[in-house]
Amino acid sequence: MSVTLKDVAQAARVSVSTASRALTGTGLTSERTQQRLTRIARELGYRPNPIARGLKTGQSRLVALLVHNLTNASFQVMAEVVQARLKALGYQMLLCIGGDDPEQESDTLTTLVDHRIDGLIVVPTGKNGPQLKALANDVPIVCLVRRDDATDLETVLADDPQGAYLGTRHLIELGHRRIGLIVGRQDTTSGRERLSGYVRALREADIAKDDTLIHAGHFEPETGATGARKLLDLPHPPSAIFVANHEATLGVLRVTAERNIAIPDDLSLLCYEDMPWFEWHRPAISIVDNGARDLANLAVDRLLHRMDKGNGKDGVREYRVGARLIKRDSCRQIDAPTSGKSAKPKSPPSKSSAARSSAAKSAKV
Amino acid sequence: MSVTLKDVAQAARVSVSTASRALTGTGLTSERTQQRLTRIARELGYRPNPIARGLKTGQSRLVALLVHNLTNASFQVMAEVVQARLKALGYQMLLCIGGDDPEQESDTLTTLVDHRIDGLIVVPTGKNGPQLKALANDVPIVCLVRRDDATDLETVLADDPQGAYLGTRHLIELGHRRIGLIVGRQDTTSGRERLSGYVRALREADIAKDDTLIHAGHFEPETGATGARKLLDLPHPPSAIFVANHEATLGVLRVTAERNIAIPDDLSLLCYEDMPWFEWHRPAISIVDNGARDLANLAVDRLLHRMDKGNGKDGVREYRVGARLIKRDSCRQIDAPTSGKSAKPKSPPSKSSAARSSAAKSAKV
DNA sequence: CGATAGACTGCAAACGATTGCAAAAAGCTA
DNA sequence: TAGCTTTTTGCAATCGTTTGCAGTCTATCG
Known part of the structure; x- marks a missing residue:
């Protein structure tokens, strides 16, 4: 259906690997082929398939935000902030509504991790501590607004x-x-x-x-x-x-x-x-x-930091945003x-x- | 990191293909292996990787809802309805905020289709008709609340x-x-x-x-x-x-x-x-x-119909929900x-x- | 008892990308 | 121009599934 890397490579008479390297800008290709390939890719309307890429790299460029509902104005603000910040960085936000219901939260969490999200900001119900903790090994997680006492996750709280x-x-x-x-x-x-x-x-x-x-x-x-x-x-x-x-x-x-x-x-x-x-x-x-806006921004900061600098257990675990x-x-x-x-x-x-x-x-x- | 089909297959001493068939319930395996494999899979905590599956099948089990904002109460209701309906069917909802801005809409649309969403419900800005029309060939689309006059997409409107x-x-x-x-x-x-x-x-x-x-x-x-x-x-x-x-x-x-x-x-x-x-x-x-709730429900109905029964151009293109x-x-x-x-x-x-x-x-x- | 259908199963090739490794090409020195 | 280094390129494996095809096994029938 859509144009694949193979098509681009064929059109340019190079191998798929070269095409890949040229288009992802690894610097491992000559200036000339790089430019030629970008041009051809553009002409053909090539768009990399995030699914295929994700399979190989283990990343999805998807970041989830799990909140209780959308009626709460704070959550609205947070959703909009998170969406804007992430979009600017090339991530898609997955907004999920958990209804402050532990079971739904648990369900959603597994689905999200199955989908190999790259990061998660969650307003925890507080009843799924163990699960959250386990998940945190696979994916960077930042808690927002509420702490889940059964975990030692990084948490951004209102004061x-x-x-x-x-x-x-x-x-x-x-x-x-x-x-x-x-x-x-x-x-x-x-x-x-x-x-x-x-x-x-x-x-x-x-x-x-x-x-x-x-x-x-x-x-x-x-x-x-x-x-x-x-x-x-x-x-x-x-x-x-x-x-x-x-x-x-x-x-x-x-x-x-x-x-x-x-x-x-x-x-x-x-x-x-x-x-x-x-x-x-x-x-x-x-x-x-x-301070919903500040909370959201800080949560994004922390999450990005984790996604970037590794998901280890560093010093500060709790951040407070002034009321x-x-x-x-x-x-x-x-x-x-x-x-x-x-x-x-x-x-x-x-x-x-x-x-x-x-x-x-x-x-x- | 996580348990793959291969692990399950090995543990059960069968081939990966058999494992796949057993777990997806194709009916091509014997009752016994099927049960045995489901058991082993459960014991091992196997969860199919939607990315890998998606790559092969071309489906993501992701359905997107694109609205202008979340401050509008109607959109909130719609988001909640759509999320609930889809979740019950095993889909994840991707909620996107377009801000009624054509450029952002266009951006988001391409990203979504790149991610191989299985369906899309969109409140169109009305300025991206051609793009929407083109995308509609790849993925079932239902317009909500507003019609994009440059398209003949199926549309659910308030009266x-x-x-x-x-x-x-x-x-x-x-x-x-x-x-x-x-x-x-x-x-x-x-x-x-x-x-x-x-x-x-x-x-x-x-x-x-x-x-x-x-x-x-x-x-x-x-x-x-x-x-x-x-x-x-x-x-x-x-x-x-x-x-x-x-x-x-x-x-x-x-x-x-x-x-x-x-x-x-x-x-x-x-x-x-x-x-x-x-x-x-x-x-x-x-x-x-x-009638936000009715609108959302109808939109989901229509979308599911398309996803199910094929994405053809059938008779009715416009539905009205009473005010x-x-x-x-x-x-x-x-x-x-x-x-x-x-x-x-x-x-x-x-x-x-x-x-x-x-x-x-x-x-x- | 041998043939044959039918039910299961496994092999291997996809899906569309990325990436280690080795080969080819190019650039450089002498 | 040979010999060596440094790009640049291609081959092929891989990610975790699904699926067409062919092979194996069992059971049934004549």
Whole structure:
């Protein structure tokens, strides 16, 4: 069907080996034949067959990215970054969706390695440590966003302890003392670390940790709904909720909408990881940004390094990418009942606050 | 490194060919050897090398999906559907992001075909017709969402004329006479067809088409912003805007927010294609749903058919998937100034309306 | 019992590239 | 021009499968 190296060689009246050497630019052919062959190849429209080449060389020029889903904006960004970087280097990205499901992850992993991918960036479920570890002997692997504790794979993580700390501190500085936390599964790195950041900020401010204010659950909108209901039904509900579980955000919003809770007047809301529309939402939603773009870039850097310099076990195994707070309009200053903290007023004067309340009422419809 | 067929054959003391036949289940081996070999293969952890197999058979068990981006919720859904369907059949999905950029599309296409993909579902930019057409000889291709007019490829389209018609009619039924339209590039099928649906609804209602109310532009948020400004700055601005260009939605929202325009009180807003958060937005945004899931499923059906039954030029070249209207809260009934149309009041009483206006003001901050 | 069909199996040639090794060609020195 | 080195080239094996063809074995039938 398509033009093969043999065709090119025949047309040029040289052997296939010479053709190969000329076209791959090994420098083992004379300048003249090289140029002649490149010309002929171009004229014939020759395109090397990566499959055949791969069989011989053991490389596929395929790099896989395995994420949980594509609804999460961070994963979207990462996919786009990884794709762009790899493409520039002549690799094709294989984007796989694992659904945070260990079985699917395991399946996909074997398929990928079967296909002799040259490298893999994976957001691990954390349940396939042994498999990942074994695979890492065959192919360079970099973990992203989550660590798989059963492995010692090179891992690029968001600075979740810091991010959660920053977010919590922000709320504290606004005068909140009862801060609800909705967070991810505690058997994941990110879940645990965000909780720890939250706790640290509380401790620093001498606020007692109240376990009834903490809701940990799966990475699903439903978790947010359940959590929000639980928190809001408390005898003494929180004045702010920190949704440190990205997927849960929609669930929380649903509940506040259902109950006509005005944000930020009745409740301050701080979320984790951006979504493109947070900025346009009214009120615009404040977030802790996990730096998805940086994470992806660093992961690619590390992977390329491994693919290039060998897949050995070198020194650094863990990289952290800084988180930062993006203040928008979903958190408000509250009148600190007793505390003597210096509180620069940040939210607009009462007029606006009143307007906001009525907005909340109108939303009842 | 890994276990090859040869190893299995040796362990079983048969020839490689027998091993191959036994394991691929050709039925050309005795029941006994077949079972024995499967057992041994399993024990040894043999996994066939798709590269080697591909070289011989010309198949890769790779199917590519080429979309513009991953921010568009429709593409997300499609990617997930396609991935799930293909995986169940033992194919790996290659997800590629083309950015609606002809050059990138062209690049990606050649790479994909080089990699001997078994099938391709593509949302074409429309600028690489000849190439697509040529490629279609080598590999089954199905176009999705957009048609490439320079080809006669099998294409699965949303019913955009109908969708735009439904949306526009909805607004008309609510009493709107001046309806702004923000729509995509007119050199794309979807762009043209949505415009035509809009026009048809207008004509049916005996409303004169006013070109100043129509803004066509690129598939980008910026288009929405520009369009919204243009429309709102009109001496006699529209009472409703139909954003029939999904990507433009955020831009429109930005402008309405900037200008404190209350939706739906000051302006009714109807959008095209869902986003997961439209439902949670206040007001929840009414949309015309393009049926992304159905589109993807149908595209997979058609592709599998081609891969299975041969890649010939059969009868039907174009499939349409119905659109439907999803009413939420961003469009309101307006007092028809003169028209005698029967108008069941749908929007809440004035009290709420007033509240909503003040909500708009509060958003100024 | 010998012939013959039918079921299995193995040999060897692909698939399209890469690559070690040795031969041929070219360049250089004397 | 012979002799030697240094390119440059070609042969052939190889990567791990699949598959046409021919050969072996068993069983069945006359």
